[in-house]
Amino acid sequence: MTDEKKPRRRPRSDGQRNRENLLNVAKAAFTAGEVDIPLDEIARRAGVGIGTLYRHFPNRDALIEAVYRAELDRLANAAPVLAAQHPPVEALRAWMRLFVDYIAAKLVIAPALNGLAGGTGTLYAQSGTVLQSAIDGLVAAAVASGEISADIEPVDLLRALAGVSNYAAGPGWETSAKRLVDILIAGSRVSAS
Amino acid sequence: MTDEKKPRRRPRSDGQRNRENLLNVAKAAFTAGEVDIPLDEIARRAGVGIGTLYRHFPNRDALIEAVYRAELDRLANAAPVLAAQHPPVEALRAWMRLFVDYIAAKLVIAPALNGLAGGTGTLYAQSGTVLQSAIDGLVAAAVASGEISADIEPVDLLRALAGVSNYAAGPGWETSAKRLVDILIAGSRVSAS
DNA sequence: TGTTAAGCGGAGATATCCTCCGCATATACC
DNA sequence: GGTATATGCGGAGGATATCTCCGCTTAACA
Structure with a gap:
């Protein structure tokens, strides 16, 4: 030992x-x-x-994970940058839109993620950690500024966006994903109990 | 012919x-x-x-689709019932929660859906039609009652929920999915532009 | 330049999906 | 009941994919 x-x-x-x-x-x-x-x-x-x-x-999963781990890191690293440039809620919105962009450009390879039957949980649990801490930070800032309700589970926002990407094939997809970002943020505001 | x-x-x-x-x-x-x-x-x-x-x-996909097509129908049929029992927005909320319940009980078998690499789009497009028209009706009623913004793409709500289910393994998952329902509804209200 | 551990590469074992086709039998008609 | 036949049964086996194993090669270090 x-x-x-x-x-x-x-x-x-x-x-x-x-x-x-x-x-x-x-x-x-x-x-x-x-x-x-x-x-x-x-x-x-x-x-x-x-x-x-x-x-x-x-195995196949290991390759897939390795392939977009780097992209995940890039995406996560964008969070602090955005946080420095925008007020909390707008930083969150911007980052979520960026997330959508990544999925749209297949840089996050949602279909490949889906292909991992059964293993999805494990894989996402590992790779997703960086994303999770990224959005955790953004949400925490927005909560601290009093603009967002405190009982939000940040990851759920990501999951929701990822979900839209799963069943997205149509052309207008990206637009509707961006709209969903706004809905999620509006729904997370303190005013909207 | x-x-x-x-x-x-x-x-x-x-x-x-x-x-x-x-x-x-x-x-x-x-x-x-x-x-x-x-x-x-x-x-x-x-x-x-x-x-x-x-x-x-x-093929495999056909079996999977057949397996839970019946459940999908049951879920879709619940929509008009709920619509008759509750005011529009609450009917929508109740139905979305029911959707989560189905996923939680694996009656909708989200992992199996995910397992269809590449074919997801097609399969969901076919099987999902019933779900889509179900939520379309609920949302339309809520929009008509003036409580929900008109520029919501109803399917996106479903997709978001399904997305949460994809990466859901943890124990507290169901709770956070239900919370997401509330966020989505709050974000869809007209007041929260 | 010699030694050696790290890395290379592909044959083939194993697993899974799916097809094909001769055999069995439930249905329909008498 | 008895017979004809469409319909369904079932598993051998071809095609393809994943992953293992091990002898050969080569870059790193002295």
């Missing part, structure tokens, strides 16, 4: 390069809507063997 | 029985969380051959 960290050899350059390639190829495929592309195909496009893919990502 | 309906032989009793069995077994499995149970296994539990399963339901 000794938690010693061995002075391990630096990771091989080709290993890192292959990992990057795989992530890029996978992201391109998912973004293009090829959600259930075979893993062999991803490996082929990335110019590596299937074994390499599986060493880096033990 | 003659649209003649042939006087077909009455369907065989064993055929109908097998179909029922399959649906019951599948519903039980899905409700129990075995979302990606192999179809062979469903056939086995139902005491029929795999071929029989595939004749009744050409």
